[in-house]
Amino acid sequence: MITMEQEKPAEILVTLPIEPGKIREFARAILDDNPIYRSAKEAASAGFQGIPAPPTYSVVSAFFQESGSRLDVGLDMRYTLHAEQEYEYHIPVVAGDILTGRSRITNRYEKEGRRGGKLVFVTVETVYENQIGQKVLTVRQTLVQTSKTAEK
Amino acid sequence: MGTPRTTVWYEDVQEGEEASPLSIESITRTHIVRYAGASGDFNPLHHDEPFAQRVGYPSVFAMGMMTAGFLGHMLTDWMGLKNLRVYRVRFLSLVWPGDDLTCKGKVVEKHIENGRGYVHCDLTVENQRGEVVISGYAKVELPLNGH
Numbered sequence: 039m040i041t042m043e044q045e046k047p048a049e050i051l052v053t054l055p056i057e058p059g060k061i062r063e064f065a066r067a068i069l070d071d072n073p074i075y076r077s078a079k080e081a082a083s084a085g086f087q088g089i090p091a092p093p094t095y096s097v098v099s100a101f102f103q104e105s106g107s108r109l110d111v112g113l114d115m116r117y118t119l120h121a122e123q124e125y126e127y128h129i130p131v132v133a134g135d136i137l138t139g140r141s142r143i144t145n146r147y148e149k150e151g152r153r154g155g156k157l158v159f160v161t162v163e164t165v166y167e168n169q170i171g172q173k174v175l176t177v178r179q180t181l182v183q184t185s186k187t188a189e190k
Numbered sequence: 191m192g193t194p195r196t197t198v199w200y201e202d203v204q205e206g207e208e209a210s211p212l213s214i215e216s217i218t219r220t221h222i223v224r225y226a227g228a229s230g231d232f233n234p235l236h237h238d239e240p241f242a243q244r245v246g247y248p249s250v251f252a253m254g255m256m257t258a259g260f261l262g263h264m265l266t267d268w269m270g271l272k273n274l275r276v277y278r279v280r281f282l283s284l285v286w287p288g289d290d291l292t293c294k295g296k297v298v299e300k301h302i303e304n305g306r307g308y309v310h311c312d313l314t315v316e317n318q319r320g321e322v323v324i325s326g327y328a329k330v331e332l333p334l335n336g337h
Contacts, residue, residue, distance in 0.1 A: 101230025
């Protein structure tokens with residue numbers, strides 16, 4: 039079998055369908071029994087046009103992606119931790135929406151760790167639009183690769 | 191767990207005001223696995239104990255996003271999901287099975303800009319030893335009641 043150096047895409051598209059069952063499952067996982075996540079009627083009386091997605095719901099895009107379609111951030115995931123996460127909410131996201139996210143690496147830098155060793159930080163920004171082309175959500179995820187300090 | 195407030199008006203929120211904290215006693219592997227399934231995060235560091243130990247961790251540990259989810263839950267109970275404009279978290283310490291977590295929020299500033307009321311909040315999640323595992327920030331836009 040010949041292994042070929044694959045061209046790494048600078049940008050990938052992710053599809054994120056907003057589904058009521060997945061919202062309910064996610065709300066349960068964050069121990070949130072707010073009725074707006076379970077009842078369209080409660081959501082409407084809170085001012086939403088459908089059952090809304092919780093603030094960190096877009097992480098479920100991991101569930102919807104095919105394994106081959108991830109952005110390659112060039113880090114060893116065994117030694118990589120999540121450093122920061124940021125959301126800007128532009129328009130409410132509700133069940134029935136189909137979002138398309140455009141992900142790209144927006145920052146990459148190295149720093150000396152406090153206990154020595156090199157830390158590599160990578161920021162991935164994803165801008166989501168809904169099915170009618172409105173920008174709804176911007177997500178910035180920063181990962182950090184430690185210099186295998188967890189290794190025995 | 192936690193009770194969402196009904197309409198929160200800009201005028202009713204004061205600088206220095208604190209949220210009622212959300213406490214989660216004793217994080218379990220079940221919490222972590224349920225979040226793995228819900229989110230699709232199947233990084234083995236969070237559910238495969240032999241794998242986690244092989245790369246040098248004492249056990250599995252929680253996804254930062256699970257704890258950020260708990261903090262977001264506290265935040266939306268406090269300020270209302272619809273009003274959220276920015277939510278940001280920094281992950282400072284790992285969360286282990288058996289940890290107790292407390293999610294806290296405090297209003298640090300409020301101002302009116304172009305006829306809209308904005309509230310800035312500092313957020314933290316602390317463990318049972320008082321260590322901050324997440325520090326966060328939220329910008330919220332609250333309706334003006336016009337009084």
